[in-house]
Amino acid sequence: MEHFLKKAKASASELLRIDGAKKKSVLLQIADDIEKNSNKILAANEKDMALAREMNLSSALIDRLFLDEKRVRSMAESVREIAMLKDPVGRVLDGWVLDNGLRIEKVSIPIGVIGIIYESRPNVTSDAAALCFKSGNVSILKGGKEAKNSNEAIAETIQAVLEKNDLPKELVSLLPDYSREGVEKLIKMDKYVDLIIPRGGEGLIRYVSENATVPVVKHDKGLCHTYIDKDADFDKAVAIAVNAKVQRPGVCNAMETLLVDYAIKDEILLKLYEAFKPHMTTLKGCALTKEVLPDIETASEEDFHTEYLENILSIKVVDGVEEAIEHIRKYGSGHSEAIVTENYTTAEKFMNEVDAACVYVNASTRFTDGGVFGFGAEVGISTNKLHARGPMGINDLTTYKYKIYGEGQIRQ
Amino acid sequence: MEHFLKKAKASASELLRIDGAKKKSVLLQIADDIEKNSNKILAANEKDMALAREMNLSSALIDRLFLDEKRVRSMAESVREIAMLKDPVGRVLDGWVLDNGLRIEKVSIPIGVIGIIYESRPNVTSDAAALCFKSGNVSILKGGKEAKNSNEAIAETIQAVLEKNDLPKELVSLLPDYSREGVEKLIKMDKYVDLIIPRGGEGLIRYVSENATVPVVKHDKGLCHTYIDKDADFDKAVAIAVNAKVQRPGVCNAMETLLVDYAIKDEILLKLYEAFKPHMTTLKGCALTKEVLPDIETASEEDFHTEYLENILSIKVVDGVEEAIEHIRKYGSGHSEAIVTENYTTAEKFMNEVDAACVYVNASTRFTDGGVFGFGAEVGISTNKLHARGPMGINDLTTYKYKIYGEGQIRQ
The missing domain is CATH 3.40.309.10 (Aldehyde Dehydrogenase; Chain A, domain 2)
Structure with missing residues (x-):
């Protein structure tokens, strides 16, 4: 696990070097390939569905798990929409000049490595990967065990496009360990992971918040x-x-x-x-x-x-x-x-x-909804008070740095 | 402890009801009373110094602990500067109108209850209390054990001013439990505490980050x-x-x-x-x-x-x-x-x-410094990637809410 995360972290710098046009083009290729690989993805999903039926999972869960041509097309469409969003990286959030002539710019940058823990819907895999990629972040995706085959087929499609574009496939990876211990390790790896976004039931979210040393943005209860x-x-x-x-x-x-x-x-x-x-x-x-x-x-x-x-x-x-x-x-x-x-x-x-x-x-x-608010794509609705609160758009997948431009200033 | 924090949390709503003029006036009174109570504060500090010498604490630590007339005046001066800052609450950070006529405003608001864990300098007590009060936050202060008497004298001065102004004294409190267990409890009370800011050695910061369930903004190493x-x-x-x-x-x-x-x-x-x-x-x-x-x-x-x-x-x-x-x-x-x-x-x-x-x-x-950057008062320099990064000004002690103004809109 540590080796895996180390590679993910190391690949993050690649994302700082590619421009918006390339990010857009890669995402559009991913959308196209999701449609082209539809048969492969549906075959994998059929395996998950068979197992789910065998295990007598609830009909609600089975419905969330289920993919057909139409749902695959809508996954691709959603990736296309994310591709066309305004680049969230490089926005000048603030800027001013000090009396000594130092020019300060506060600029949005990627957060780094984001772990997303979710449940049975396979479309979250492509959505989360696309949102993170567009915002310059490496994504570590941990979906539900019951959607393992579907998620793998989707992730393979994405990784193939990354490699075709000379990008490391680690930019989007599924967590190799599907067990509870896998999650437990992931949320404590603050050396390699910069943010965890758990999406799911109250139990999962509480568990993650209580045990993570990595910062967590929660999406839980709405009363x-x-x-x-x-x-x-x-x-x-x-x-x-x-x-x-x-x-x-x-x-x-x-x-x-x-x-x-x-x-x-x-x-x-x-x-x-x-x-x-x-x-x-x-x-x-x-x-x-x-x-x-x-x-x-x-x-x-x-x-x-x-x-x-x-x-x-x-x-x-x-x-x-x-x-x-x-x-x-x-x-x-x-x-x-x-x-x-x-x-x-x-x-x-x-x-x-x-x-x-x-x-x-x-x-x-x-x-209360990112789409309705005009954020373009929905990361979720944060119930955190810090970092991101309420409807969370792709801009909330960035942090910032201060760039300070001088002409030789030293401190008196 | 839980009872204490519950009262602190409950008092937070009081701060939403008082306006900027009152916050300024209370802080100026606190500054004046710190100067007026100088003798009492110095006598308490003398007790801490005597104990510190008895326990053979390092001279660096003793210097950080030490107060004299001049240091007390400068504590008061710093509270006055914070009083005069622009109110960080109520800034309109963004705003737009949806096609359906809903008007959205993103507005800065206090975070709620902030726990600040620090070491021997007694002036952090008045600084942290003033920064939190000005930004509409309740502060729970946990200073070094060696500065117990000094911190109590300063906190009493502050609380007396709060009560004179018909405000609950819980708006600024010292954590009643000085032990490591006290800190351990505090950083897990996410039900009552919204943010922890640890300031001190690497050991303290690591301990807090690893064990807190409350979000933490760290100020640690600069290499x-x-x-x-x-x-x-x-x-x-x-x-x-x-x-x-x-x-x-x-x-x-x-x-x-x-x-x-x-x-x-x-x-x-x-x-x-x-x-x-x-x-x-x-x-x-x-x-x-x-x-x-x-x-x-x-x-x-x-x-x-x-x-x-x-x-x-x-x-x-x-x-x-x-x-x-x-x-x-x-x-x-x-x-x-x-x-x-x-x-x-x-x-x-x-x-x-x-x-x-x-x-x-x-x-x-x-x-790299909040004062130099023009933030007016220094909360610290955050080494977090999320919420606040780099020099942290009083604006970083706020979060935001969305205010949505309608004329009866319903979702289609």
């Missing part, structure tokens, strides 16, 4: 709230609440808990009840909610801590924006939080005091 | 190089090399190894030898260097790995800029690296391919 204030426009409020819950309940930016201002509870709760009815949403309410909607389920303390990722909604009546902020502080995951209000001061208070990657006024939390 | 290229202006080269080594050898941005291009070794090494002579610098050379300067010491492999922090210099002859970059890749610490050359292409190559927080052309590495 998002929407607060309907007494000064809300009710039509907006209902539309936003329904959208935040039902438009795609299984994702991290979907709403899990709706907070309703006491002052308007009677009217708004009845409207919400009617609006959610056609969507078959399971509503669970606090005691005050149940006074208005007696036939819904009861929301327990545990419900307010739960990221359902399903068409279920907890509802709580709160005493104004202060209590809404308090509730979010206690139960929120710092992902996306929204207020619906027409009151300027209330909106500002919520926007300033809620600590989350994304805070919304009068809009659905479902907009 | 800085200067490379004199064949196209260098020799006068600039000699002046820069001497300055980088002797102007203050005990600091992390001082040069430890000088790399000299083979093509000019005979002429430049003799000039360097003459220039270093009046400064009594101990020169150690590789075999090729010793062919020109036979009476200097021999530099071993270990020398090239050593951060002397003393008036000692290793010299190595290299075969042009390629080998210089290779040497730096192998031995450098990613802190500050310089090239002296008049050749445009060589300079660009060095600036682009050397991976360090600061890369210089034709200037002394001694300029």
Whole structure:
């Protein structure tokens, strides 16, 4: 493992020497070859699928694992999109001149070696490799064991293109060790690895965060709230609440808990009840909610801590924006939080005091997404507070250096 | 410990509610009270000094521990300077409007709770507290055991001002547990602590990095190089090399190894030898260097790995800029690296391919410093690649959130 990582680290300098045109051309070739090798990739995937069926893996997992012509084409398309992004390296982030004439430039550069730990979707292999390559980073990819054959076929395709272009194949590699010990070693190799991005279940992410000595950017839980204030426009409020819950309940930016201002509870709760009815949403309410909607389920303390990722909604009546902020502080995951209000001061208070990657006024939390934000390609949604927070674009796969230009200055 | 940190975390929201004028006024009062309480602080320091002498601590350590009227005044002065900095919170870092009319603002906000682990200098207590307070962060300070009384006297002064201003004293606290176990607990409390900044010896920093689950921004080793290229202006080269080594050898941005291009070794090494002579610098050379300067010491492999922090210099002859970059890749610490050359292409190559927080052309590495860079107050010099890299100003004690302003938008 150490030898493998050493080679990966050593290859990083190659990436500093190739220009944007070459990076683009290599990625377009990779996209083409993924399509050309479609049969090979699908054959490998068929092996994984057979094993998965044999092992009785869940149908959700099998669906994530499954590839067909169309999914392979969309993998290639996604690599093409990444190829066409603006080069994230070399952006001048800041610059100034000191009194002594030294000219300082703060410039974006690649991070170095990035380890990405993910689960069963094979398309993450090509996506992650392309994002890292475009941003000048070496990628060490650790996919799910159940997708081993698919990932190998995809990685071989990528490595063949690298070699055809006189680039070391170590720029994109699969971690050779698929075991838990493999991950354990990887996340402690801070000498060779500069960043770990775990994408997957809570258990994996907790394990990685607790044991890594390499810096980690997490993408985990989204327990998002929407607060309907007494000064809300009710039509907006209902539309936003329904959208935040039902438009795609299984994702991290979907709403899990709706907070309703006491002052308007009677009217708004009845409207919400009617609006959610056609969507078959399971509503669970606090005691005050149940006074208005007696036939819904009861929301327990545990419900307010739960990221359902399903068409279920907890509802709580709160005493104004202060209590809404308090509730979010206690139960929120710092992902996306929204207020619906027409009151300027209330909106500002919520926007300033809620600590989350994304805070919304009068809009659905479902907009928290790198693609929607215009970042072009989605690395994920970071729940870290440092380095990258919220929707993470390809620019977040860079760090910076200061370049200082002198004419012989020495320090007095 | 957990109870203590919980209270610290809870107090963080108070800081989001007070404006810049109040932060400034509280810091100016703290500065005044540090001066007013000078006698109390000096008496506490005298206790620490007595214990230090009793325990036969090194004279360097005792000097770092020592306070007098002048040092207390300069502590207060430094707090005043921090008070007058531009507020790092609320800067709009980016902003744009989506096609659907959603307006996105990326705004700087406090990180939350910052743990600072440092050694014997008592002035770090007031500096760190002031930097954190100004940037809206709660600070948990863990100074050296030997400075316990001094730190307590300073912290009490600060907390008294906080309480006089109706602010919770938990905004600035000393870690109650001075033992290694205290640090061990602190760095694992990611539920309550958002960032750890260790400042001190390599052992402490390694220990913290290896065991923390809280994100860490390190300030450690600086093994800085200067490379004199064949196209260098020799006068600039000699002046820069001497300055980088002797102007203050005990600091992390001082040069430890000088790399000299083979093509000019005979002429430049003799000039360097003459220039270093009046400064009594101990020169150690590789075999090729010793062919020109036979009476200097021999530099071993270990020398090239050593951060002397003393008036000692290793010299190595290299075969042009390629080998210089290779040497730096192998031995450098990613802190500050310089090239002296008049050749445009060589300079660009060095600036682009050397991976360090600061890369210089034709200037002394001694300029790597938050104060010199114009950041106003020095948090330290980060050797991390992520979050903050290189000289770290008060702006680096912030993270960001996205504020999204809508008029009822929902996701299609």
